Amino acid sequence: MKKIAIATDSNSGITQEEAKKKGVFVLPMPFTIGDEEYFEDINLSQEEFYEKLKNNEDVFTSQPSLGSLEEFWDNILKDYDEIVYLPMSSGLSKSCESAINFAEEEKYKGKVFVVDNQRISVTLKGTVFDAKKFADEGKSAEEIKQILLDTKFDSSIYIMVDTLKYLKKGGRVTPAGAALGTLLHIKPVLQIQGGKLDAYKKVMGVKVACQAMIDAVKNDLATRFKDIKHEMRLCFAHTHNEENILKFKEAVANAIPDVKITYCNPLSLSVSCHIGPGALAIALYREIK
Secondary structure, three states: OOOEEEEEEHHHOOOHHHHHHHOOEEEOOEEEEOOEEEEEOOOEOHHHHHHHHHOOOOEEEOOOOHHHHHHHHHHHHOOOOEEEEEOOOOOOOOHHHHHHHHOOOOOOOOOEEEOOOOOOHHHHHHHHHHHHHHHHOOOOHHHHHHHHHHOOOOEEEEEEOOOOHHHHHOOOOOHHHHHHHHHOOEEEEEEEEOOEEEEEEEEEOHHHHHHHHHHHHHHHHHOOOHHHHHHEEEEEEEOOOHHHHHHHHHHHHHHOOOOOEEEEEEOOHHHHHHHOOOOEEEEEEEOOO
């Protein structure tokens, strides 16, 4: 039986320490801050990242170089026969497309199986651990890839943005719109479905935004995921807002008591740099049986 490795990138929210404990592999995502290059969870921690945002330093994300990806895969293949690699969604980064194309190189054909299952952060984390479970059960890399592709749309993420500063910086909100929104305490709620980050609703205040996200999840469970509700799991993420995410998690547990809660983690830094600190997120994903 072939030895199958499960690998992802740090957009999954899986730390290097957690990866070692769980027996998976995580490629750190690169960031440029000033003239320096940093790698998530290697020489750039969550606290350091938000401190740099607080100091108004320009933070830019980029995809891993082919050289770093090659080194990452080659090191894994020293001990494993095949790799199932799950990068962040192709709808949010070109790194997935680059990995798919790179896996077509002769040295990786039949050895590296790149899966675009349209996930990021806590939903990607759940998929990675499902894939590890399948590998431990003896499924082939090709079988695991097909299972994950067949279920790639079985997830939703809703994110409340606390500040419009970073959406304005990224061109998603005009300066005038950001100024008015800040004045009126408008909290945009964004959604990720099918891998793309889109606007969902604009509301006034954190409390109303949290209720809007709860209502959105309830609607998904009653419509999109009606037939697989028993396999759906709730998870949470935040950007430097641990106190409020715990309160939100408690409110969700009371409002939706019949769906199991799994993870509650910081949002991946690649998303965080576009929405800034203070964000709260709730996600649904299918735990594949």
